[in-house]
Amino acid sequence: MKRIYLALLALTVGLVIGALPAAAHHGNAAYDMEKVVPLKATITGFEFGNPHVQIFFDTKDDNGKVVHWNCEGTNPAMLQRIGWTRNTLKPGDQVTLYVHPNKDPQITVGLLVKAVLANGQVLESKNPV
Amino acid sequence: MLDRCLRGLMAVVVVGGMACAAPAVAAQEGAALKAKPATSSKAVTNPHDLNGVWMMHPGGITKMIPEDSHPPMTPWAQARFDATIPTMGPRDQLGKENDPLLKCEPYGVPKILLIPQPFEIVQTPKRMFQFFEMFHIWRTIWTDGRPLPKDPDPTWMGTAVGKWEGDTFVVDTIGFNDKTWVEFFGYPHSEQMHVTERYKRAGPKTMSIAVTIDDPKSYTKPWVNPPFEFTLEPTWEIQEHFCIIDEETAYGDKIRLPAGGEEPVTLPEKK
Numbered sequence: 001m002k003r004i005y006l007a008l009l010a011l012t013v014g015l016v017i018g019a020l021p022a023a024a025h026h027g028n029a030a031y032d033m034e035k036v037v038p039l040k041a042t043i044t045g046f047e048f049g050n051p052h053v054q055i056f057f058d059t060k061d062d063n064g065k066v067v068h069w070n071c072e073g074t075n076p077a078m079l080q081r082i083g084w085t086r087n088t089l090k091p092g093d094q095v096t097l098y099v100h101p102n103k104d105p106q107i108t109v110g111l112l113v114k115a116v117l118a119n120g121q122v123l124e125s126k127n128p129v
Numbered sequence: 130m131l132d133r134c135l136r137g138l139m140a141v142v143v144v145g146g147m148a149c150a151a152p153a154v155a156a157q158e159g160a161a162l163k164a165k166p167a168t169s170s171k172a173v174t175n176p177h178d179l180n181g182v183w184m185m186h187p188g189g190i191t192k193m194i195p196e197d198s199h200p201p202m203t204p205w206a207q208a209r210f211d212a213t214i215p216t217m218g219p220r221d222q223l224g225k226e227n228d229p230l231l232k233c234e235p236y237g238v239p240k241i242l243l244i245p246q247p248f249e250i251v252q253t254p255k256r257m258f259q260f261f262e263m264f265h266i267w268r269t270i271w272t273d274g275r276p277l278p279k280d281p282d283p284t285w286m287g288t289a290v291g292k293w294e295g296d297t298f299v300v301d302t303i304g305f306n307d308k309t310w311v312e313f314f315g316y317p318h319s320e321q322m323h324v325t326e327r328y329k330r331a332g333p334k335t336m337s338i339a340v341t342i343d344d345p346k347s348y349t350k351p352w353v354n355p356p357f358e359f360t361l362e363p364t365w366e367i368q369e370h371f372c373i374i375d376e377e378t379a380y381g382d383k384i385r386l387p388a389g390g391e392e393p394v395t396l397p398e399k400k
Binding site: 027028049050056070071075076077078080081104109 | 215216217221223226246262365368369370371372373376377380383384385387388389390
C-alpha cells in the first residue's frame with residue numbers, strides 16, 4: 001500500500017479546487033482537499049443515486065497491480081445540471097478520474113473532482129455555481 | 130401586534146436592522162399580487178419579487194460559524210451539544226457521525242437554508258411556498274395576516290408567518306420540535322426556538338437571508354448571523370431528491386464509513 005501512496009504522491013497535482021465540496025452535507029473530513037490525483041480507471045460499478053453518486057473502479061499501482069477504489073461525487077440532481085446522466089459511466093469504461101485522495105493512504109476511497117471520458121469529454125463533479 | 134413590535138424592536142437592537150415600521154399585512158398581499166416574474170433585467174428588480182429558484186453561494190454550508198457567532202449555551206443545551214457528532218467542523222469524528230440527516234430526518238429551519246442545493250420560492254396572495262430540493266421538503270409561510278399561534282404543537286419545520294417591512298420580507302417561525310440541529314456543527318435548539326429570517330433582494334439575480342435565533346432555553350441571548358447570499362438560477366428546475374434510508378445506509382457502507390476507516394454496518398454488495 002505504501003507503494004501505491006508513493007505512486008499517488010508522484011501523480012499528485014497541487015491543485016486546490018475553489019468550489020463547494022462535492023459531498024457537502026456528509027462532510028469532507030476524510031479527504032485531502034489540498035490534493036487531486038488522476039487515476040486511470042476501469043469502471044466496475046456506477047450508482048447515479050442519492051445521497052451521493054458512487055463510482056467503483058479498478059486502477060493500477062506503479063507495479064501494475066490492480067487496486068480497487070471507490071469514490072463519491074455530489075448528487076444526481078446537481079450533476080444532471082452539468083451534463084451527467086445515469087448512463088455516463090458503465091462497467092468496463094476506461095476513464096480518468098481526478099479525486100481528492102483519502103487522508104489515510106491505506107484507504108482507497110476518494111472524493112471525485114472530475115471525470116475525463118474515453119472520448120475526451122470532461123465532466124466536473126461539483127455544484128455548478 | 131404589540132408582541133410583534135417588541136420583537137421588531139429587539140431585532141433593531143440586535144441586528145441594527147429595520148424595525149416594525151408597520152406596513153400592513155394587507156399591503157403584502159397586494160405586493161405579492163403585483164410581483165412580476167424575476168427576469169434578467171439589469172437595472173430594475175421588483176424588491177418584493179422573491180419568486181424563482183435560489184442557490185446558496187459557494188461555502189454557504191459553513192456560513193453559520195458557531196465559534197464566531199453563537200452566544201453562550203445554557204447547561205441544557207451544552208449537554209445536548211456534547212452528545213452531537215457532526216459530519217464536519219472541529220468536532221467531526223469520522224465514521225461515528227450522528228447528524229439526524231443520516232436517519233433521513235428533515236433538516237428543519239434554518240439548517241435547510243444552508244444546504245448547497247437549490248430551493249424555489251413561489252409567492253401567492255396569501256402564502257409563500259418554499260420547495261427545497263434536498264429531501265423534497267416544502268414549507269408554507271403564511272402572509273394572510275394571521276398571527277403566530279399561541280402554543281402550536283411542535284413540528285419539524287415549525288409554523289411560519291411572513292410580512293413585508295419596507296423591502297425586507299420578515300419571516301417569524303415557532304413551533305419546532307427539538308430534534309433538529311440549528312446547523313451542521315451540531316448546535317442544538319429547544320422547542321422554544323423562534324427563528325426570524327429577513328429576505329432582501331440585493332440585485333437582479335441576488336438575494337440575502339439574515340437569520341436570528343431566539344431560544345432562551347438554549348442560548349443566553351439571540352444568535353444573530355450575517356446575511357447569507359443566494360443566486361437566482363432562472364434556468365434551473367427543482368429536481369427530486371428524496372432521502373431513502375436504504376440508500377443512505379448503502380452509501381454509508383460503501384463510502385462514508387470506509388472513508389473514515391470504519392467497518393460497514395452491513396456487508397456491501399461490491400467490494
